[in-house]
Amino acid sequence: MSDYHPPLQDIRFVLEHVIELESLPEHPDLGTLDAEMIDSILEPAAKLASEVLAPLNWSGDQDACSLENGYVTTAKGFKEAYAEYRDGGWNAVPFDPEYGGQGLPWLVAFPLQEMWQGANMSFGLCPLLNQGAVEAVAHHGSQELKDIYLEKLISGEWTGTMNLTEPQAGSDLAAVRSKAEPQEDGTYKVFGQKIYITYGEHDMAENIIHLVLARTPDAPEGVKGISLFIVPKFLEDGARNDVECTGIEHKLGIHASPTCTMQFGDQGGAIGYLVGEENQGLKYMFTMMNNARLSVGLQGVAIAERSYQHALAYAKEREQGTALNDKSKHVSISEHADVKRMLMSMKVQIEAARALTYDAALALDLAAQGDKNAQAKVDLLTPIVKACCTDMSLEVTSTGVQIHGGMGFVEETGAAQYYRDARILPIYEGTNGIQAADLAFRKVLRDGGAVAKAYIDQMKADADGDEAYIEAIDALSTATDWMVNAASENLDLVAASSVPYLKCFGVVAMGIMMVRSKSCAEKLGGDDTFAKEKICAADFYKAHILPFAHAHKNVVISGSQSVTESNF
Numbered sequence: 001m002s003d004y005h006p007p008l009q010d011i012r013f014v015l016e017h018v019i020e021l022e023s024l025p026e027h028p029d030l031g032t033l034d035a036e037m038i039d040s041i042l043e044p045a046a047k048l049a050s051e052v053l054a055p056l057n058w059s060g061d062q063d064a065c066s067l068e069n070g071y072v073t074t075a076k077g078f079k080e081a082y083a084e085y086r087d088g089g090w091n092a093v094p095f096d097p098e099y100g101g102q103g104l105p106w107l108v109a110f111p112l113q114e115m116w117q118g119a120n121m122s123f124g125l126c127p128l129l130n131q132g133a134v135e136a137v138a139h140h141g142s143q144e145l146k147d148i149y150l151e152k153l154i155s156g157e158w159t160g161t162m163n164l165t166e167p168q169a170g171s172d173l174a175a176v177r178s179k180a181e182p183q184e185d186g187t188y189k190v191f192g193q194k195i196y197i198t199y200g201e202h203d204m205a206e207n208i209i210h211l212v213l214a215r216t217p218d219a220p221e222g223v224k225g226i227s228l229f230i231v232p233k234f235l236e237d238g239a240r241n242d243v244e245c246t247g248i249e250h251k252l253g254i255h256a257s258p259t260c261t262m263q264f265g266d267q268g269g270a271i272g273y274l275v276g277e278e279n280q281g282l283k284y285m286f287t288m289m290n291n292a293r294l295s296v297g298l299q300g301v302a303i304a305e306r307s308y309q310h311a312l313a314y315a316k317e318r319e320q321g322t323a324l325n326d327k328s329k330h331v332s333i334s335e336h337a338d339v340k341r342m343l344m345s346m347k348v349q350i351e352a353a354r355a356l357t358y359d360a361a362l363a364l365d366l367a368a369q370g371d372k373n374a375q376a377k378v379d380l381l382t383p384i385v386k387a388c389c390t391d392m393s394l395e396v397t398s399t400g401v402q403i404h405g406g407m408g409f410v411e412e413t414g415a416a417q418y419y420r421d422a423r424i425l426p427i428y429e430g431t432n433g434i435q436a437a438d439l440a441f442r443k444v445l446r447d448g449g450a451v452a453k454a455y456i457d458q459m460k461a462d463a464d465g466d467e468a469y470i471e472a473i474d475a476l477s478t479a480t481d482w483m484v485n486a487a488s489e490n491l492d493l494v495a496a497s498s499v500p501y502l503k504c505f506g507v508v509a510m511g512i513m514m515v516r517s518k519s520c521a522e523k524l525g526g527d528d529t530f531a532k533e534k535i536c537a538a539d540f541y542k543a544h545i546l547p548f549a550h551a552h553k554n555v556v557i558s559g560s561q562s563v564t565e566s567n568f
Contacts, residue, residue, distance in 0.1 A: 004054035004306055006046040006115045009530065010351065012039070015111065017520035018355050018513065019362055024105050025369050029097075038108060041093075045112045048088065052081050053119035060122050060256030061417050065202070067258075070244045072201040075256040078123060082156075082204040085116075091127055091156030095134055099150040105365040110298055110358055117302035121421050122256035124302075126159055126199045128295050132288035133160020133211050136228070140276040140284045145230060149209055159205040162288050163194040163212040163231075163262060171434055173282065174222040178214040178264065180229055180272055189269025190214055190231050190243075193261065196428075200260030201233075201245035208233040210243065211288065212264065212272065213281050220279065228281035229272035231264065242270040253420030290382055292429045294360055297385035300393035300425050301353045307393075307400035307418035308346040314413070315339055315403055333403070341544075342403055346396045348541045351534075352510035353389045355517060360385050376451045380443050381509070383435035388506030390425035391432060397422045436498035439505070440483060445494065449484045452505075456480065459512045469508075469515060472546050475553040476508045482557045496563035497556045504552035511546045514538040 015021055016035050024033055060075035085091065094109035095101025116124040134153050137145060137160075152158040169175035178192025190212055194200075201208065210231040219225030235241055247261040264270040276284055315334035323329040333339045360381040366374035397419040401408035408415040426432040444452045456477050463469035479501055486493040518538035521531040 004050055004057075004119050005309060006042075006049050006118065007305055008042055008046055010354065011042065011111045011114070013517075013520070013530075013534070014355050014358050015107070017524075018516050019107065019358050021107075023362055024107060024365060027103060027105075029103070033105070033108065041104075041108060042111060044088070045090065045115055048085065048090070049115035049119035052084055053116060053123055056081055056123065056256075057120040058414055058417065060120065061253075061421075062255075064255040065248065065258045067201070067245060067248045070201070070246070072203065072245060072248060072258045072260070074202050074204055074258065075122075078256065079204050081120075081123060082126065085127070086156035090116075091130065092154050094131075095154045096138060096150070099138075099146070099154050101154050106361040107358060107365055110361040113295060114298055114302045114305070114354070117299045118306045120256075121299060121303055122254045124299070125254065125257045126202070126204065127156070128292065128299075129162060129198050130156070130160045131295065132162055132292045133209060135291045136211055136275065136284055136288045137230070139287050140228070140280075141230075142276075145273060145275065148236070149230065152207070153209060157205065158207040158209055159199060159202075160209045160211060161197055161200050162285075162292070163197055163200070163210050164285065165196045166193060167195055171431065173213065173226060173285070176213050176215065176226055178212065180214040180216050180227060180274075181269065182216065188214075188216075188229060188272040188274060189265060190229055190272040191265030191269060193263050195261050196249070197260045197262050199258060200262045201248075202258055206234075210262070211275070213285060214272070216278050223282045225279055226281035226285075227278045228275040228284045230275060231270050231272040235271060242267045252423055253417070254424060289429060293382050293386040293435070294357065294364070294378075296425055296429045297353075297360075297387075297389035298357050300389035300391075300422070301350060301357055303418055303422045303425070304346065304350045304353070304393045304396035307397040307415070307422075308343070308350060310415055310418065311346065311400040311403040312343060314407075314415070315343060339403060342399050344537070344540045345544065346399055348514070348537045348545065349392050349396060349510075351517065351537055352514050352541060352545075353385075353392050355513035356381070356506075356510050357385050357389060359513065377455065380439075380451055380455055383439040383443065384502060384506050384509060386429065387426070387432040387435035387502055388510065390422075391503075393422040393425055394419070432502075433499060436502040437495060439502050440494050440498040441491075444480065444483055445487050449480050452480050453477070455509075459508065462512050462515060464515055464519060466515060466542075468542055468546060469511060472508050472511065472549040475550050476504050479504050479553045479556040486560070490564070492564045493560040496560035500552045500555035500559065504549050504556060507545060507549040507552065511541060511549070514541045 026032055056077045063075045065072055065074045092101045093104050094106055097103040137149055153160050180188040180190045182188055212229045212231050213226050215225050216227055243264050245260045246263045249259040316332050318333045319330055320333045323331050360378055363374045363378040367378055401415045401419055404413055404415045407413045460473050518535050521534035524531040
């Protein structure tokens, strides 16, 4: 197995040059967050990722976790690794100092998350889900709920979950049947079953705080009748609540992450506490989901980076064949042109996706300060980051297997694990088809394309006069106009073109990040090896990836009819 080396040089480059740290608002205690200060955070995080979490990735995949009498035991070493992560204060990085958080921006938290996910995605899922729970309680919980739960969720002493999906209600939350009956003391008794609950039960934290969607007795039908409840595993008096894990899934990947079936109320009702107001659960759920969707996009970047490092190390070591121009010279496969092409394809897509994801994190930070344009930007980018980065992770991890050849198809080399782990990413937190629908209907059509067109105009300004990029941006603009106009004719046409539209948007948006990267690299100096690599990567993206924007545009404007006319 190759080691995982957090890509600190690339991360620093994006933060300091491509995204520009000085754009961040000042920290109330630390003041301006400069490169030196960020480095003091990145270095120990990288050590935890590479020395503690990464060595457990393969063993966790092989050993997985086990369920006995309603209790889950995580893979060997995970409990101890979580304790080190928690005690190091890493869980508290982006959260409110009033409840023990460090109040650092998401632009700092994202590189740390990338390291956790790249080192060990099965492990990283636990703090990712906890993060969504913190956001939901912080934004929508009463002061009493905040006082009880936030400090321990933020410290990581307790962990949080999201309980949305039911056997009959996958993405269609209107079909949720779990119920919550009000009690005289102001609590609720919750009944129902939830499936696919990540870290719904485990042994790494003292308590697990479930955020559960359910219906009250008089709730209206559909999504308007959903409420959100906190249902803790252990109640304040230490008693076990009426919630139990009845099964864990046997999955294609992320074996060390317990994906649980949770049963609520079999012994008379699980005690739950209403978050916010009744029938507002869908709105509160999106606070969790939107936060998680950017982080899932970041997972795509992280697992792709891990796969790339693994493939690169193998390609350099694997000697096969001779040089075309010198048959007496035996070479490693990293010197063959097609392997170089594959490695470059992996490398540049990761770099472009990382930069776009970090740019969304900066917009998230600026939006928190009341910047409405930044909020519009992060709303627009969320489905693009989630879908494009996770689709990218499948392509990159598949290419990683390909570089290994037959050795990639067997488990012993470890290349297959990254592909298996990545396969969940386009599915959870809203499938990528749902992300495309979100972009098309909620983010573009809702305002007639105004926000999208403003972002497109900014990309054109950032293109620095590059004709290839100007043409790609024009293709995206044409696709956007088609989507807006098609909506007045037939919404099914919009739906049928939403995925290629999102892909077109993603290719161009990531490409613009590569334009910015190249410009920054040129300013560093053409003789710098790292700068040369960045310039080469940008040129490769322009030649090999950017042309797909035109193909996606063509599918948008001419491909929907054959979809809507098909019958199954």
